């Protein structure tokens with residue numbers, strides 16, 4: 001791993017560590033205590049005449065710079081000077097993170113464009129080092145999004161957008177990931193959400209107009225659709241109903257060998273189902289544009305959390321309308337065919353999924369006049385059976401979005417290190433499941449899931465491989481983390497055993513990332 005770094009690492013295993021940090025033989029004895037500093041080797045970097053790293057079990061930031069250096073003034077902590085150099089040790093707080101961002105530009109989120117990418121939602125704020133390790137092990141070619149959380153999940157875990165971004169950034173620093181990363185403000189629904197995430201420093205914004213998608217349109221007949229069509233927000237759509245027909249009927253949309261046509265009914269259905277959602281996205285987009293000003297940003301549009309699959313014609317309608325209204329996006333998450341339940345594999349016919357996504361991918365590649373965009377796979381955790389088809393058909397124009405599976409890996413670590421805590425969490429999760437499941441797509445049943453008394457300690461982690469138990473544990477994370485008795489012990493354990501948690505994450509995520517590495521077969 002060390003060879004991936006572009007800058008010199010401080011190696012805590014060599015007796016020359018103090019020397020490498022810039023100290024010479026003439027340095028007074030007081031500063032030679034640096035030798036005993038336990039520098040986390042992947043975090044250590046030098047930029048010009050400044051060296052920084054994370055040290056100690058309580059994870060202080062160490063900064064060593066010439067005493068006259070202006071860099072030092074950005075940090076806070078205890079400093080000692082000798083031989084013209086100053087060593088500062090400070091806490092992992094917001095001030096020191098901002099100073100690090102000024103010094104190390106790769107700690108700021110950046111746009112990722114249409115590179116094959118993976119999003120790693122992390123509900124605990126401790127998973128990024130394991131994500132980085134998996135990414136390195138997968139062999140490259142993947143652009144990561146390390147900070148990614150929906151407003152709903154932030155509310156459930158009691159974390160602010162800024163905390164989510166800062167915690168992921170500390171992980172990036174700790175592991176010395178210098179290849180860049182994105183920060184996804186996920187499933188944004190309101191202008192206020194946008195403002196909070198802009199202020200926190202996010203650069204990637206996922207709009208979720210799901211509440212404006214009219215799923216009922218799929219079952220509506222011609223006359224009901226006609227009425228609903230009149231009620232669309234035509235003013236916001238900046239077009240007349242008659243224009244709609246002129247632009248979509250009596251023509252074929254070519255998508256890389258696939259021809260898609262609208263008739264009166266399918267056009268009315270597309271417009272009724274997604275028209276208000278398009279208007280909503282435009283509104284959010286313009287709000288974001290104004291809020292970002294000159295700053296770069298990227299947008300994803302997602303309608304994945306709706307009932308009925310997005311047809312190919314509906315995909316064309318959404319893309320064409322958004323484009324006409326000036327929206328630029330880097331990825332789109334249609335509602336695909338089949339079932340995407342949280343934290344478990346795809347439920348449906350894999351061949352059918354591939355046929356369906358083949359055309360979605362062709363549309364994303366070719367229909368838009370402003371260049372291709374990625375297809376985004378939401379609820380992407382653990383969908384092992386469809387990754388190959390997804391990567392193959394998108395030809396690597398793909399974004400994989402995962403979130404809850406990192407929490408489940410934390411529970412795997414807990415099962416190994418503190419079986420009693422795992423048992424308590426499982427029992428509590430069973431009790432919360434019926435209520436907590438309501439906002440998620442899951443079908444686990446309490447009747448099918450084992451009771452905690454039935455499982456010997458050494459088989460606890462096997463519960464994470466069982467469908468019902470896995471979903472029950474997955475959707476109840478918010479309730480678990482709201483209980484201080486669980487939260488404190490869980491976080492304490494993971495902080496005490498960061499390598500164990502990182503190894504569990506690396507192993508699990510390697511299975512996610514390998515099919516995507518280097519754009520699949522591209």
Ligand SMILES: [Zn+2]
Nearest residue numbers: 302304378379
């Ligand atoms: Zn989603």
